[in-house]
Amino acid sequence: MAGNKPMQEFITLAIAVVTVSDTRLEENDTSGQFLRAALLEAGHRLHSKHICRDDVYQLRALVANLIAEPAVHAIVVTGGTGFTKRDNTVVALTPLFDSSIDGFGELFRQLSYAEIGTSTIQSRAFAGLSNNTAVFCMPGSTNACKTAWNGIIASQLDSRHRPCNFVDRLLQKGS
Secondary structure (H helix, E strand, O other), X not given: OEOOEOOOOOOOOEXXXXXXXXXXXXXXXXXXXXXXXXXXXXOOEEEEEEEEOOOHHHHHHHHHHHHHOOOOOEEEEEOOOOOOOOOOHHHHHHHHOXXXXXXXXXXXXXXXXXXXXXXXXXXXXXXXXXXOEEEEEEOOOHHHHHHHHHHHHHHHOOOOOOOOOOHHHHOOOOO
């Protein structure tokens, strides 16, 4: 018990993992594998795991379908957030958002600065809400995924995290 209030129970969410890459296969998708293991270890359920080419329309279609899926509460996307010609995640996904979670990118870059210094400015990590589904987009490196999951996402998808988290909002999906 924290103070006089009983601690809320953990609520399991269904989370989809999407790796954006033109070169990754299931065997070498260490970032997607980390995210899958981390969400399961946290007590969530893996809805699905995908590897999608870094193509605006393929990625947008995949994530739009996941957002529309009533059983999906959150989507974690790794890859395609840099500045190369093939980094299309920002362009593909931001039009799908009902609202942005600006603090995710800001906090990710702050945490990342402690690890990689000024190179963090080359990360366009971002997040948003769409159809009461949280979509977190982070760089493709496994270390970046660890920073995002451990430093931000895990607590924001934990119903016990105080003073606030996204779980109540995500459970409104379909209502």
